[in-house]
Amino acid sequence: MNADDPLTPLALLAQAERTIAGLPVGDLVAEFQSRGLPIYLVGGSVRDALLGRLGNDLDFTTPARPDVISPILEAWAGSVWDTGIEFGTVSAVHRGQQVEITTFRSDTYDGVSRNPAVMFGDTLEGDLIRRDFRVNAMAVEMLIDDRGELTARFHDPLGGLADLAARRLDTPDAPEISFRDDPLRMLRAARFVSQLGFSVAPRVKAAMSDMAGEIERITVERIQVELDKLMLGEAPWAGMNLLVNTGLAGYVFPEIPAMRDMRDEHNQHKDVYAHSMQVLRQAIDQEQEGPDLVLRWAALLHDCGKPDTRAWNEDGRVTFHHHEVVGAKKVRRRLRALKYPKHVIGDVSQLIYLHMRFYGFGEGQWTDSAVRRYVTDAGELLPRLHKLVRADSTTRNQRKAARLQRTYDHLEERIADIAAREDLARVRPDLDGNEIMQILGVPAGPVVGRAWAFLKELRLERGPLEREAAIAELRAWWEAEQSQGTS
Structure with missing residues (x-):
């Protein structure tokens, strides 16, 4: 059923x-x-x-x-x-x-x-x-x-x-008694809303609103487990809406209701919370191998830095400069507080950090170097980043939406074209550490690290070099280093 x-x-x-x-x-x-x-x-x-x-x-x-x-x-x-x-x-x-x-x-x-x-x-x-x-x-x-x-x-x-x-959730006893006995049941209600597509009885919703603060009795580890089950449900937006509307989200993940609480009397930007829920839906529509927890969290939270970065320019238009940077930091702090595994924290925050990078591609033709950096910075997250960026288009302007999708199609074509000519999956310097030490005649240490970083930057900028060309560039760099006294 x-x-x-x-x-x-x-x-x-x-x-x-x-x-x-x-x-x-x-x-x-x-x-x-x-x-x-x-x-x-x-x-x-x-x-x-x-x-x-x-x-x-x-x-x-x-x-x-x-x-x-x-x-x-x-x-x-x-x-x-x-x-x-x-x-x-x-x-x-x-x-x-x-x-x-x-x-x-x-x-x-x-x-x-x-x-x-x-x-x-x-x-x-x-x-x-x-x-x-x-x-x-x-x-x-x-x-x-x-x-x-x-x-x-x-x-x-x-x-x-x-x-x-x-399709109703109600408690065997009065909900106030049930939730006082075990406040985690309030999160379980939201989780079942997400998993089963049920609604909560009015008295249950009222008790959740009145007793939201009781959730502070629950350990963060148990909260994290319930949040993940909610996010992996068939309709996570429904469960999250219940947490936000009852005030529970303000205790367990305040960055989420903060997006709803933004008010713009001039109505110059879309509702950030509603937009984020739509992005979550559209990201889920792209899942091909079952629920993807990292993608779902990144989709929901990608704009959580906007409340802290909202400003107005000289024309009176609202701006959110660097909200992706602020959002990534906020998410890292929150996920750490909820005791998430390091790899989840890193992946979700990195997707948020990178989700605006694509929009520079629409302003002009990216160089091969820019495409390489996009792929390298995303690393194994690139397939998820593709999905997140595509999901982030929620405009009702069909012409604008189609243009954004075409632009991203073009970026993916560029990535595929460069990948056909060189190994984009592992962009590494053309010379390894042992070769650097042998060519420069230096022992292992900081010099080798700086030389490796220089060659990595060169590889990103110019693509693969022939060995002799790479050696020549390394020696030229080393001469400059010595002349500047930084060796």
């Missing part, structure tokens, strides 16, 4: 029945049933089964305690891991199917951290009501019938099926 399909409870149940009947867990269910222990598919697994999008990770719950669950799973799968056993969870993989089985829980929260005092429960309903949203608070009791076939019995004490049919 996709986000545009009409959902009815009967259609959802029929979809789930077909999905669950094909799960390779009949022998596991039989083991629990032979011991008189019920076992339930639960949470997101039930939601996804109803939507026809169940993956290879299955979540189960049971009244059995971990010391009972472990030997059953070991006999079924051969090996288990119990890293979550303090929370009552035992996991295994069998026939490509990952299974997590958790004892009924009845947790309590202290209202300070998001970590509950784990308490095992005795009822299915008690386990379900502690969950984040009603669409995640349904269960399917797994049974083996008299014919030895896997069957299912649906449990929905909190109305999750109705919410799912309405």
Whole structure:
């Protein structure tokens, strides 16, 4: 089912029945049933089964305690891991199917951290009501019938099926209680909006707005994980809009709502926030191998330096000089604060830094040297830079949009033409460090580094040189260095 399909409870149940009947867990269910222990598919697994999008990770719950669950799973799968056993969870993989089985829980929260005092429960309903949203608070009791076939019995004490049919997110308890127990659930709401195409119930949105500051109780590592899941969803702009409109984004990524808060009484430039969301959509349209987290973050944040660089020239026109430089710095700081990996920080900020470089190409014919520098500075990011720059055209003027795309087509043709004549993927000096030392008769040290940098600049400017020409240029440079006393 996709986000545009009409959902009815009967259609959802029929979809789930077909999905669950094909799960390779009949022998596991039989083991629990032979011991008189019920076992339930639960949470997101039930939601996804109803939507026809169940993956290879299955979540189960049971009244059995971990010391009972472990030997059953070991006999079924051969090996288990119990890293979550303090929370009552035992996991295994069998026939490509990952299974997590958790004892009924009845947790309590202290209202300070998001970590509950784990308490095992005795009822299915008690386990379900502690969950984040009603669409995640349904269960399917797994049974083996008299014919030895896997069957299912649906449990929905909190109305999750109705919410799912309405594409609505609502909490089992009052949202204020749910979010006070675990503020991360507010980010999960935005993530599900992005992933599932759902909306949030009015009372949930109101509680998110009123309690946005509670998100500061959550570690940045957990925030980063939820933000990435949101950004990798089918409609990240929808999830981000919810974070911005409720004020949560101001706490977790303030550079994003800052783009919306720009006001221009003269209406001399497009809404930066709306433009960024459109660029995000257009970048996603160019993805060819699945969601690209780096491209998506760069598309959303490429203009985040504009609020700090807005000015007016003598003609009264608004300008944003060097917003790409400022934006790259801001993004590096924010992503570091959110504990992103270094390679993600570097790639996203470099794309932002480079995204305006192309516009110089439209002002006149670039030299081969300029094209080489464009490719070299982008490095492995060049395919993403192509997509980002093309996505950055959101003008409604069809003639202008077509001109920009033609200009970029021409740049890519120039890149391909030069690449056919020389190795643009790895622009290196024509002489390496050992050759430099041998030719100049110098030991390893700063001189070799400066000579290498000179030859690299020469390579960018003039393209590949014959060896003798490169040696002559190196010796001429060295004579100049010695005459200036910089050796």
